[in-house]
Structure formats: C-alpha cells, structure tokens
Amino acid sequence: QLQLQESGPGLVKPSETLSLTCTVSGGSISSSSYYWGWIRQPPGKGLEWIGSIYYSGGTYYNPSLKSRVTISVDTSKNQFSLKLNSVTAADTAVYYCASHLLRFLELCYFDHWGQGTLVTVSS
C-alpha cells in the first residue's frame, strides 16, 4: 500500500519560494503506473491541481501556476518535490502530494494521498 508524506517549512515569507518534499513508501517512485502530483487547498476552500511528474522527469503543470512552479523527482530517495516561487498570501493552503494513476498513457485520478501540510505565507 502506497504511503506519501509531505515535509517542509510551514511558514514562508511573501515573495520567497515555497519548497516541499513528498516521500513515497510502500512502493517505488519509478513505477510505470504513476505520475506523482501536488494538489493544494486554501483554508475553507476547494482543491486545485498544481502539477504532476513522472519518474523520468516528464511534467504537467496547471497553466494558472506554470510560470511559478517547478516539480522535480529524486528516484534515489523515492521523493519528489515542489517549488513555488514569488509566493503571496493567496498561496496559503494545505499542500497535498498524491499518486496520480497513469493508465493507457493517460493521467487519471489520485488514488493515494499524503496527509497534507499547511503552508502559510506571511511576513
């Protein structure tokens, strides 16, 4: 059973870069069945897909965030990471990492999720 765990600072200053890491256990990040995704949820609001990465480095990003987002993968550590630069208060959210099922070369749904980590953007 896949397990995912987010880690990183809970407080980031405006205009700086938010950095989070997701550690995958119970399976290999090099699986051909998955991309690995980031989703966020502002307090009291809905879910927003940020982007997803394959173990080989291929990425898909939400166009609304693409100019500020970088997702990378480290297969040696079974981890993938999120960087979001030039953050503002609007980026305050719970950030989730999740396994993004790949079926017949098409990205599908998110079947395993981390517990989420709250990142607050404030000076």
Added chain:
Amino acid sequence: DIQMTQSPSTLSASVGDRVTITCRASQSISSWLAWYQQKPGKAPKLLIYKASNLESGVPSRFSGSGSGTEFTLTISSLQPDDFATYYCQQYKSYPFTFGQGTKLEIK
C-alpha cells in the same frame, strides 16, 4: 479549462437517508470522472473512478453514475461516518479540475 459545478453546496440529511450529489461539467468528459470524500483535517479519499467504478474497500452503499456532462454520487443509506465533504474531479483533459465541493451535514 473544464469547469466542474456541484450541487447542492450543502446538503442536510439524516442517518439512513438516501442522498444524491450532482456534478456537472462545462463540456463532455465522457466517463472520466472521480469522486472523493474529505473529512475535516484529512486528505481526500478516492471513492469512485471512471464515473461508476467503486474503489477497492469503499462500502457498496456508495455508487456513481452518469456520462458526458452530468454525473451523480449516491449514498443509499447514510451512515454516521459519511458526513463529510464530497468532491468530483474530471480527468478528461488538462488542467485537471475539481468541483467546489458538497458538504453533507447531519440534519
């Protein structure tokens, strides 16, 4: 982007009730739809994929239907554990988008 609209936003119901939540897509997504359940302070949990397929381990009182632009999630007999917020998500095209959520409350 494909917009996903859920209704109602809030639903009050009692244990044992049959409830239905609707999700509408701004354009056809065939059956490329998932439903999630989220409890306060917890991550979403996958319930249904491809509109009507029950994820392993999910109770059979949950069911999904629909195709094209209109979908429903039905809980046949509400249990205390089912009071939560429910989200639909389309995976027909990028960017993947979610509905705004339906909060299921105890009447």
